[in-house]
Amino acid sequence: MKLVPKQPLEYFPYPRVRSGQAELIKTIYNAVSKGYSVVVEGANGLGKTIAVLSSLLPIAVEDQRTIIYACRTHSQLDRVVEELKAMREKRRNIIGFSLRSRREMCLHSLIREHDLLSDEVSEACANLRKMGLCKFYSKMFEQPEVSEDVLGELLGSPFTATEAVETCAKRGICPYELLRLIVSQATVISVSYLYFFNPFIRSAFLRVLGKPLDKLILVLDEAHNVPDTVAECYSDSISVDSVKRAISEAQGRSKEVERLLVEVLAFMDRASPEEAVIDGAELIRILGRGVSGSDLLTILYEALDLGREIRNEKIVRGEAPRSYVYRVARFLIECVREASSEEYAFLLTRGNEGACLEKMALATVEAARELFQALYAVVCTSGTLEPIPAFVEMAGLPEKTVCHAVPPPYSSENLAAFVCRGVTTSLEKRSMWMFRKIVRRIGEVVRYTPTNVGVFASSYEVLEGLLEAGLGEELEKPIFVEKKGVSFAECEKMLAEFRSCAERGGGVLVGVQGGKLSEGTDFPGKEMESVVIVGVPYAQPTKRVKLRVEYYDRLYPGKGVEYGYIIPAMRKAAQSAGRALRGAEDRAVMVFMDYRFSTPYCRRLLPSWIRENLVVVEDEDGALAEKVIHFFREKPR
Numbered sequence: 001m002k003l004v005p006k007q008p009l010e011y012f013p014y015p016r017v018r019s020g021q022a023e024l025i026k027t028i029y030n031a032v033s034k035g036y037s038v039v040v041e042g043a044n045g046l047g048k049t050i051a052v053l054s055s056l057l058p059i060a061v062e063d064q065r066t067i068i069y070a071c072r073t074h075s076q077l078d079r080v081v082e083e084l085k086a087m088r089e090k091r092r093n094i095i096g097f098s099l100r101s102r103r104e105m106c107l108h109s110l111i112r113e114h115d116l117l118s119d120e121v122s123e124a125c126a127n128l129r130k131m132g133l134c135k136f137y138s139k140m141f142e143q144p145e146v147s148e149d150v151l152g153e154l155l156g157s158p159f160t161a162t163e164a165v166e167t168c169a170k171r172g173i174c175p176y177e178l179l180r181l182i183v184s185q186a187t188v189i190s191v192s193y194l195y196f197f198n199p200f201i202r203s204a205f206l207r208v209l210g211k212p213l214d215k216l217i218l219v220l221d222e223a224h225n226v227p228d229t230v231a232e233c234y235s236d237s238i239s240v241d242s243v244k245r246a247i248s249e250a251q252g253r254s255k256e257v258e259r260l261l262v263e264v265l266a267f268m269d270r271a272s273p274e275e276a277v278i279d280g281a282e283l284i285r286i287l288g289r290g291v292s293g294s295d296l297l298t299i300l301y302e303a304l305d306l307g308r309e310i311r312n313e314k315i316v317r318g319e320a321p322r323s324y325v326y327r328v329a330r331f332l333i334e335c336v337r338e339a340s341s342e343e344y345a346f347l348l349t350r351g352n353e354g355a356c357l358e359k360m361a362l363a364t365v366e367a368a369r370e371l372f373q374a375l376y377a378v379v380c381t382s383g384t385l386e387p388i389p390a391f392v393e394m395a396g397l398p399e400k401t402v403c404h405a406v407p408p409p410y411s412s413e414n415l416a417a418f419v420c421r422g423v424t425t426s427l428e429k430r431s432m433w434m435f436r437k438i439v440r441r442i443g444e445v446v447r448y449t450p451t452n453v454g455v456f457a458s459s460y461e462v463l464e465g466l467l468e469a470g471l472g473e474e475l476e477k478p479i480f481v482e483k484k485g486v487s488f489a490e491c492e493k494m495l496a497e498f499r500s501c502a503e504r505g506g507g508v509l510v511g512v513q514g515g516k517l518s519e520g521t522d523f524p525g526k527e528m529e530s531v532v533i534v535g536v537p538y539a540q541p542t543k544r545v546k547l548r549v550e551y552y553d554r555l556y557p558g559k560g561v562e563y564g565y566i567i568p569a570m571r572k573a574a575q576s577a578g579r580a581l582r583g584a585e586d587r588a589v590m591v592f593m594d595y596r597f598s599t600p601y602c603r604r605l606l607p608s609w610i611r612e613n614l615v616v617v618e619d620e621d622g623a624l625a626e627k628v629i630h631f632f633r634e635k636p637r
Contacts (some may be wrong), residue, residue, distance in 0.1 A: 013089060
């Protein structure tokens with residue numbers, strides 16, 4: 001307790017502060033109280049959420065700042081609110097809640113039942129209000145006493161977005177618009193990453209919040225995702241299917257717009273399976289065929305107006321307010337604006353679902369840095385941030401950021417981490433003989449693990465290789481395989497069946513590193529007692545990857561390959577490995593099924609809580625089985 005400053009203790013709601021939490025609280029409070037940003041690596045089970053909130057709330061309350069707690073998943077958003085509720089015995093005056101997207105919080109069927117883009121939702125919502133077609137919005141002003149009653153009910157305690165939607169639905173008022181009325185009063189708001197990294201959504205959110213950036217403290221949970229998230233939010237693409245639908249919409253309404261879209265379609269139809277980088281000036285020339293350069297933007301803005309008309313007509317007819325003309329026109333306008341910029345690259349490729357034209361954001365570090373420097377402070381937490389100085393540079397955090405790694409909350413005796421000699425998925429050594437050898441090693445782990453096992457391959461190609469080599473036949477437990485393009489509902493159903501196997505002798509979940517199953521999904525206790533990482537998940541050396549490497553090299557000379565290629569792969573592997581160890585009381589075996597993880601170069605990029613426990617297993621049948629048997633015999637549940 002002596003380590004913890006007294007101010008955070010006034011907010012900490014539990015009887016005991018664990019040693020790792022004490023270290024976390026002290027680091028964050030001391031850094032942020034001085035206006036510094038902070039990066040903390042800490043394995044799962046530390047109790048990071050309550051430690052972060054306890055550290056920041058005394059600062060936020062004293063200086064009238066707002067804590068924006070950004071997370072990746074809905075369950076993580078709600079976890080923030082759960083911890084705020086736990087604080088009520090000590091601090092009853094905290095206003096805090098979670099927000100979801102406008103579409104997820106909307107009660108109007110026209111928006112809620114259709115998968116619309118954020119700008120489509122925003123414009124449709126505005127038009128529904130103008131036309132008087134949203135009864136939930138109208139009731140807020142026709143019966144203001146209802147809104148006051150609902151706010152009184154909600155503000156009695158911190159609440160989740162789901163709780164707000166359910167309460168508002170019962171009273172027939174708009175939850176999204178209602179929460180906009182109290183956003184400026186909140187001390188803590190938990191939101192998805194998109195609220196801060198998507199420029200369109202951030203701009204709208206900050207207008208409602210009504211506070212300058214230097215009055216905000218931004219918390220980034222699972223912060224290892226930041227570089228990829230920024231790239232995704234600033235990038236965009238259109239498919240050939242969207243262009244075809246746009247042409248259909250434009251037919252009979254505008255010959256100029258239709259002619260332009262036909263040229264775009266002809267250009268995209270020439271795409272090959274290999275990614276092609278398109279020079280910006282060449283892209284403008286192709287888009288402007290048949291029109292002068294000065295007329296290109298004129299026609300595109302005409303297309304934008306046409307798209308708005310189509311959206312409004314659909315609203316009146318009660319149809320999904322979507323316009324492909326608008327979608328394609330907006331994308332092409334952005335391409336024209338950025339054609340001469342070095343901050344973007346343009347890619348044309350053909351996949352299983354047809355051709356795609358992409359505007360790829362390159363200057364992600366600069367975009368994030370501009371945002372982070374304007375904030376009062378940024379707090380980043382994750383279990384996989386090492387090497388932390390590299391993360392600071394890749395994420396665009398301020399140079400004076402405080403960096404710290406907190407020891408794991410569990411005893412090293414609860415974790416057995418092995419790397420196998422003699423096996424690899426590297427292209428030059430990949431063969432059916434190698435896959436069969438890997439399958440035998442996986443069989444040893446599965447056979448001697450009491451319950452569930454996770455197997456995460458470096459790619460779908462490697463996963464297919466394992467299946468062809470007889471993985472299903474080798475295993476004596478039910479096997480659940482992740483497939484490309486599987487829906488969320490199908491994925492959840494498979495996970496439920498896999499988890500239930502923990503009580504029936506165990507099952508095996510087979511997926512890919514960086515996939516739906518290997519990040520953001522927890523398997524505590526018996527739900528996954530062993531995890532096998534098959535291969536290092538290096539990205540395919542595509543032109544996209546080459547552009548990212550070249551960008552980092554320009555920004556940080558000599559570091560391009562490490563930042564754009566090596567570190568992302570090692571973080572994917574570490575994230576996948578961590579699925580089996582989610583709490584202080586868990587026990588787990590982690591097996592890295594590729595000798596490259598034992599090399600000094602790769603090993604140094606693993607988190608310390610894995611690296612310091614890693615043991616090399618000799619290339620002999622039965623050697624791995626012996627290690628697994630010994631661990632579970634010594635650590636009975």
